Amino acid sequence: TDLDAFITGLPKAELHLHIEGSLEPDLMFALARRNGVAIPYASVDEVRAAYDFGNLQDFLDIYYAGADVLRTRADFRDLAAAYFDRAAADGVVHAEIMFDPQTHTARGIPFADVIEGLLDAMADAQARHGMTSALIMSFLRHLSEEEAFATLAQAQPWLDHIIAVGLDSSELGHPPEKFARVFAAAAEKGLKLVAHAGEEGPPDYVWQALDLLHVDRIDHGNRALEDGALIDRLAAEGMTLTVCPLSNLKLCVVGDLADHPIDGMLELGLKATVNSDDPAYFGGYVADNYRAIAAARGLNKDDLAALARNSFTGSFLPADAVAGHL
Numbered sequence: 001t002d003l004d005a006f007i008t009g010l011p012k013a014e015l016h017l018h019i020e021g022s023l024e025p026d027l028m029f030a031l032a033r034r035n036g037v038a039i040p041y042a043s044v045d046e047v048r049a050a051y052d053f054g055n056l057q058d059f060l061d062i063y064y065a066g067a068d069v070l071r072t073r074a075d076f077r078d079l080a081a082a083y084f085d086r087a088a089a090d091g092v093v094h095a096e097i098m099f100d101p102q103t104h105t106a107r108g109i110p111f112a113d114v115i116e117g118l119l120d121a122m123a124d125a126q127a128r129h130g131m132t133s134a135l136i137m138s139f140l141r142h143l144s145e146e147e148a149f150a151t152l153a154q155a156q157p158w159l160d161h162i163i164a165v166g167l168d169s170s171e172l173g174h175p176p177e178k179f180a181r182v183f184a185a186a187a188e189k190g191l192k193l194v195a196h197a198g199e200e201g202p203p204d205y206v207w208q209a210l211d212l213l214h215v216d217r218i219d220h221g222n223r224a225l226e227d228g229a230l231i232d233r234l235a236a237e238g239m240t241l242t243v244c245p246l247s248n249l250k251l252c253v254v255g256d257l258a259d260h261p262i263d264g265m266l267e268l269g270l271k272a273t274v275n276s277d278d279p280a281y282f283g284g285y286v287a288d289n290y291r292a293i294a295a296a297r298g299l300n301k302d303d304l305a306a307l308a309r310n311s312f313t314g315s316f317l318p319a320d321a322v323a324g325h326l
């Protein structure tokens with residue numbers, strides 16, 4: 001349709017994407033074969049049938065198991081190359097992608113192999129698609145502060161290739177305050193800061209991300225809408241929220257996309273953006289997310305253009321590059 005073509009043709013930045021969450025079942029099988037890794041599925045259909053989640057933890061258990069097929073620098077390159085190809089086809093011109101080094105270093109995969117494979121694919125995406133990209137190194141919040149500090153130390157030789165640190169994995173019981181010191185250390189090294197907050201966790205976790213972590217963006221932020229003072233704070237600061245509609249549906253953060261708050265966020269003056277989170281697990285890439293939310297909430301072209309504009313103003317691109325995309 002006309003709106004489909006408008007969405008695909010709209011230049012967009014993707015700001016919330018876990019590269020491990022872009023592992024499609026067919027690549028999972030190919031890498032399992034290439035690396036001689038056993039996987040608990042007989043077919044791609046069986047994999048897809050397993051992607052029925054009641055909450056965030058249900059998803060994370062399957063997501064970490066799937067990541068076990070990723071072993072070599074070439075695996076990380078192939079994973080990211082497949083994502084960049086799909087993103088380019090969706091009209092993404094800039095992508096800030098998260099990776100979870102601890103998921104891999106805990107299995108004995110060298111940090112160097114993970115990041116060098118991703119950097120290979122990023123250079124290739126620039127060459128083949130003219131796409132710019134940046135890396136966000138995410139700490140797993142179910143692990144300790146000490147382990148996050150060790151990961152930051154391992155990243156030291158590549159800090160010029162990392163734009164920001166992030167915070168992901170099991171939110172409930174692992175508040176932002178647990179990582180205040182490691183985020184301060186990252187900021188001192190010149191890194192930007194983002195954190196998942198208010199996906200399943202309460203508004204207090206969003207306050208903590210702002211006041212204790214001093215984040216530059218909030219990933220998700222849905223539950224901030226429960227707190228009027230927090231809404232006012234986010235709006236006054238012009239804080240970007242990286243919202244993920246199909247993720248919210250699959251993880252039961254919303255019961256139905258028809259009840260999704262994306263347009264409500266815009267009306268409240270919040271800088272909401274649309275992102276795919278873990279597209280191989282949640283049923284679609286970024287254009288699918290724009291299409292789904294447009295259909296469910298009756299968004300028009302102006303709304304969609306505002307969301308895309310927010311994706312550039314909320315990005316970590318230099319000001320002249322942002323201006324070039326507006």
Ligand code: ES4
Binds near residue numbers: 021199277
């Ligand atoms: C994630 Cl949707 C989501 N939430 C928290 N942590 C994550 N890691 C990958 N996807």
Ligand code: ZN
Binds near residue numbers: 018168219277
């Ligand atoms: Zn996420």
